[in-house]
Amino acid sequence: MIEIKISKLLQGAEGTFSLDIDECIPPGQIITLYGSSGAGKTSLLRIIAGLINPDIGHIKVNEQTWFDKTQGINLKPGKRSIGMVFQDYALFPNMTVRKNLIYACDTSRDPELVDRLIEVVELKQLENRRPNTLSGGQQQRVALARALAGRPKLLLLDEPLSALDAEMRKKLQDYILAVHRQFDLTTILVSHDAGEIFKLSDRVIHLEDGKVVNNNTAVEMFSQRHLSGKFQFIGEVLEIATEDVVSVIAVLIDNHLVKIIVDEQTAAGLSLGDRVLVASKAFNPVIKKI
Amino acid sequence: MDFTPLILTLKLAAITTGVLLVISIPIARWLAYSRRRFKPLIETLVSMPLVLPPTVLGFYLLLAFSPDSLPGQLLENWFGIRLAFSFPGLVIASVIYSLPFMVHPIQSGLSSLPQSLQEASKVMDKSYLTTLLSVELPNIKPSLLTGLILTFAHTVGEFGVVLMIGGSIPNRTRVASIAIYDEVEALNYHTAHQYSLVLLALAFGVLLLVYLVNGGYLKRFWQ
Numbered sequence: 233m234i235e236i237k238i239s240k241l242l243q244g245a246e247g248t249f250s251l252d253i254d255e256c257i258p259p260g261q262i263i264t265l266y267g268s269s270g271a272g273k274t275s276l277l278r279i280i281a282g283l284i285n286p287d288i289g290h291i292k293v294n295e296q297t298w299f300d301k302t303q304g305i306n307l308k309p310g311k312r313s314i315g316m317v318f319q320d321y322a323l324f325p326n327m328t329v330r331k332n333l334i335y336a337c338d339t340s341r342d343p344e345l346v347d348r349l350i351e352v353v354e355l356k357q358l359e360n361r362r363p364n365t366l367s368g369g370q371q372q373r374v375a376l377a378r379a380l381a382g383r384p385k386l387l388l389l390d391e392p393l394s395a396l397d398a399e400m401r402k403k404l405q406d407y408i409l410a411v412h413r414q415f416d417l418t419t420i421l422v423s424h425d426a427g428e429i430f431k432l433s434d435r436v437i438h439l440e441d442g443k444v445v446n447n448n449t450a451v452e453m454f455s456q457r458h459l460s461g462k463f464q465f466i467g468e469v470l471e472i473a474t475e476d477v478v479s480v481i482a483v484l485i486d487n488h489l490v491k492i493i494v495d496e497q498t499a500a501g502l503s504l505g506d507r508v509l510v511a512s513k514a515f516n517p518v519i520k521k522i
Numbered sequence: 523m524d525f526t527p528l529i530l531t532l533k534l535a536a537i538t539t540g541v542l543l544v545i546s547i548p549i550a551r552w553l554a555y556s557r558r559r560f561k562p563l564i565e566t567l568v569s570m571p572l573v574l575p576p577t578v579l580g581f582y583l584l585l586a587f588s589p590d591s592l593p594g595q596l597l598e599n600w601f602g603i604r605l606a607f608s609f610p611g612l613v614i615a616s617v618i619y620s621l622p623f624m625v626h627p628i629q630s631g632l633s634s635l636p637q638s639l640q641e642a643s644k645v646m647d648k649s650y651l652t653t654l655l656s657v658e659l660p661n662i663k664p665s666l667l668t669g670l671i672l673t674f675a676h677t678v679g680e681f682g683v684v685l686m687i688g689g690s691i692p693n694r695t696r697v698a699s700i701a702i703y704d705e706v707e708a709l710n711y712h713t714a715h716q717y718s719l720v721l722l723a724l725a726f727g728v729l730l731l732v733y734l735v736n737g738g739y740l741k742r743f744w745q
Contacts, residue, residue: 315645318642326657
């Protein structure tokens with residue numbers, strides 16, 4: 233159980249605001265920190281990692297105190313048993329893929345771990361390459377493997393997939409799910425992408441202006457509970473065309489462009505670029521083996 | 523041609539560069555990462571030799587090293603060292619004079635590294651020293667090389683400070699740049715030419731080396 237009760241003044245785009253968190257995270261889950269940019273997600277992740285210190289409060293993990301302002305306890309990042317994937321991956325350019333992993337790993341205690349990790353993220357052929365010769369997705373896999381090389385209990389991912397294309401994202405989401413299970417982790421990730429959140433997370437903590445506005449499962453958070461559609465997709469409104477009495481909305485769901493007919497009233501409430509939930513009751517779907 | 527001034531020059535430059543490498547890395551690291559309020563003051567002090575006339579620096583160092591001054595007295599009474607008009611005195615003066623040439627490249631090299639590299643190493647429970655030696659310095663090799671070469675070349679080119687502190691004592695403080703001055707004064711243009719040409723070639727050679735290495739030309743050649 234991770235118990236976080238902290239507060240910190242942060243510098244935002246529109247002046248200072250206070251990040252106030254009072255949450256408990258059960259072990260073994262994947263938790264997503266969701267919210268608009270500047271809401272304090274990355275700061276919260278960095279506070280958990282010990283890279284920045286909260287102004288007041290405490291962080292306790294499995295009865296071990298990582299941070300407590302009143303008692304003057306502040307465990308160093310290296311002593312917190314965490315693995316972290318940075319937004320820019322932070323791979324060491326002077327080391328090969330394998331050396332990046334060896335640097336992060338206590339090879340005397342765990343001599344086979346590096347080989348195992350290279351296998352899990354399928355990097356055997358690239359192990360002697362330098363990071364700057366790899367593609368974004370490959371670098372991300374190295375970063376993920378490296379974050380696990382220290383045998384962490386808690387894996388922190390700071391928008392790890394934001395720079396990748398849709399296909400690569402899917403693949404890497406699978407890697408994240410796989411290592412989460414294989415290495416028995418508690419995972420906290422920062423993500424903006426509703427599809428990704430649906431696929432990965434057990435719970436979503438929704439932050440706005442430094443405050444938790446919602447803490448729920450992904451389905452409940454995005455469907456707001458009152459829909460019972462069997463099909464649900466999150467998409468982005470690309471076009472709104474009004475034709476006679478109805479409007480046709482073009483929605484991009486993953487890579488698929490879908491046209492949906494809505495009444496004028498619904499169309500009036502939408503604007504281009506809106507994130508929308510498209511749901512349908514599955515009365516007569518056609519299923520074909522491919 | 524008497525080679526001792528040239529050898530003395532190279533010896534002075536080599537020792538100065540070595541000493542500066544060791545003391546500049548912590549200074550540069552502090553300047554690159556610190557957010558202390560008095561940082562501009564330290565930055566100014568480090569950069570002073572760039573704009574100060576060398577004779578001014580030399581004059582004050584000479585006063586400080588003189589046996590009549592308090593620091594000079596302390597050194598002489600406690601350690602039996604007299605720095606004025608001696609080779610160790612030249613080394614100390616050169617270290618101060620060339621300090622910005624080593625600190626600035628390393629500082630800008632470290633500042634340009636993404637902060638996340640350091641943080642990643644911290645999360646892996648690595649000490650500052652391990653992070654410095656395994657991550658930071660290997661990733662700023664061009665900056666280190668620039669610092670080394672510039673410091674070396676700048677020390678070779680010293681004149682004012684050396685003259686003030688060391689005078690022109692053969693085998694002890696008569697470095698090549700002073701020897702040229704002496705030879706010209708004595709109208710020995712031929713010898714002055716010889717010394718000058720060696721320094722000219724040296725300066726050209728080391729700078730060319732910096733640009734070849736940092737531009738990646740040598741690597742391309744070898745591959």
